Amino acid sequence: MAEYVIEFGKDGRPVEPDGRLDAPAFHRNHQAIRAVLQRLLAGKSGDVVEAGSGTGQHVVDFARHFPDITWWPSDLNDQHLRSINAWRAYSQLPNIAPPLQIDLSDPSWCPEMREASGPRDLLAVFCANVIHIAPWRVAEGLVAGAGRYLRPDGLLFLYGPFKRGGRHTAVSNAVFDTSLREGNPEWGVRDIEAVEGLAVRAGLSLVEIAEMPANNLTLVFGRTKSA
Numbered sequence: 001m002a003e004y005v006i007e008f009g010k011d012g013r014p015v016e017p018d019g020r021l022d023a024p025a026f027h028r029n030h031q032a033i034r035a036v037l038q039r040l041l042a043g044k045s046g047d048v049v050e051a052g053s054g055t056g057q058h059v060v061d062f063a064r065h066f067p068d069i070t071w072w073p074s075d076l077n078d079q080h081l082r083s084i085n086a087w088r089a090y091s092q093l094p095n096i097a098p099p100l101q102i103d104l105s106d107p108s109w110c111p112e113m114r115e116a117s118g119p120r121d122l123l124a125v126f127c128a129n130v131i132h133i134a135p136w137r138v139a140e141g142l143v144a145g146a147g148r149y150l151r152p153d154g155l156l157f158l159y160g161p162f163k164r165g166g167r168h169t170a171v172s173n174a175v176f177d178t179s180l181r182e183g184n185p186e187w188g189v190r191d192i193e194a195v196e197g198l199a200v201r202a203g204l205s206l207v208e209i210a211e212m213p214a215n216n217l218t219l220v221f222g223r224t225k226s227a
């Protein structure tokens with residue numbers, strides 16, 4: 001599992017005694033991300049799973065602004081699960097469920113999802129900054145699981161850097177991609193078209209590409225409508 005660990009706390013605020021980690025990127029990107037969710041989830045209720053929650057800061061922000069939604073954070077890494085739990089306790093928000101330990105490289109995600117003893121008929125799946133910092137099988141499992149667990153009007157949100165038509169959208173993303181692949185040849189900035197291919201196989205279609213600050217995108221997928 002060590003290969004998946006992101007060492008939050010090294011360049012953010014120090015780790016809090018209760019285990020809360022801080023991701024500097026959260027402070028830069030959370031408002032823009034929330035604005036996309038606000039446009040597409042406003043007024044809706046139901047269960048939303050955040051895949052690869054990391055520190056847990058996004059889910060706290062979402063839960064505060066979408067009180068009618070039950071937010072289910074998740075991660076694979078034990079230290080991140082501890083941080084998510086600590087942020088959950090610190091926030092005292094009633095609409096954050098205990099984190100699920102999900103390994104996204106398993107298309108059925110975790111026993112709670114498989115056995116429908118946790119979140120069900122998902123209104124949405126949200127995933128930020130995961131699929132380029134993990135092997136491709138993580139993207140495969142993430143999208144397959146979304147196809148399996150989303151409700152008919154459910155949406156999959158994928159935030160991060162992406163290539164379009166095989167090309168980087170910015171020099172900074174190309175440099176980042178090279179550094180990722182040097183660290184782990186299985187990682188790297190993904191092509192929108194490749195992710196779309198996974199989505200089609202999972203019964204999902206790309207419904208929106210939202211431009212985000214710092215050359216990031218949010219891809220939004222919904223269930224493919226039958227003709």
Ligand SMILES: C[S@@+](CC[C@H](N)C(=O)[O-])C[C@H]1O[C@@H](n2cnc3c(N)ncnc32)[C@H](O)[C@@H]1O
Pocket residue numbers: 004005006023025026051052053054055058074075076077080102103104105127128129130133134138
């Ligand atoms: C760069 S962090 C992003 C965290 C958070 N989404 C954010 O944007 O701040 C990537 C996260 O993906 C998680 N991750 C990596 N591989 C995973 C897997 N196979 N299953 C679930 N989570 C995974 C890591 O543990 C880490 O928390």
